[in-house]
Amino acid sequence: MAKALGVGGIFFKSKDPKALLAWYQRALGVPSESPDYATFFPTAMPAGGCTVFSPFMLDTEYFAPSASSFMFNLVVDDLDGALKQVAEAGGTLAGDIASYEYGRFGWFIDPDGNKVELWEPTASA
Template sequence: MAKVLGLGGIFFKSKDPKALMRWYSEHLGLPGEDYVAFEPSAMPPGGSTVFSAFKDDTDYFAPSSQPFMFNLVVDDLDGALKQVQAGGAELLGAREDYDYGSFGRFLDPDGNKVELWQPKS
């Protein structure tokens, strides 16, 4: 049986893809204007990529009306949250800390809910 080996990408629609990619570049340091390729070696110790389905009536992605949510691994959660807020993003809720890392959430300029994760080393 053929097997999945990893996540090959996240692809989504935007009214202005170039502007949204510029926003991510300016406020979270994503390199690239059309797409970003993350190399596995860039993942910090303790980091991973998760593939998970949620019940169709979940409110976990709220207040976004999108049927998905991004989770991005960051090296400095507090710094990243300050940067996106300075860029006009709406922060959602309080920072959450767990034994496997810390999380913060925001809505990007297109209204997508984004979860930032700083894994514990």
């Protein structure tokens, strides 16, 4: 049986894709090898980091206050610093930081209204 080996990309619509990608490059240091996309390689993932694939129920409130039917998660090396940069770049912080044994999480709303989750994994995760 063939198997899925990981997430190969996150693709979503935007009213101005180049401007939104440029915002992510400024706000979070997303790689900028292209004005059309960013590439994250597995070697950049910190110890304890991984990609999670998780469908949610249609009535979930987890993506609120965004009206989007998706939310993506970005692994960061410094959650507090990343949230500060996002706010300074004009993003809207959403909720309080949550801590678990596998890491710390924070959320924001990007310029297109998408809720984004940031995850700083613990090395032991």
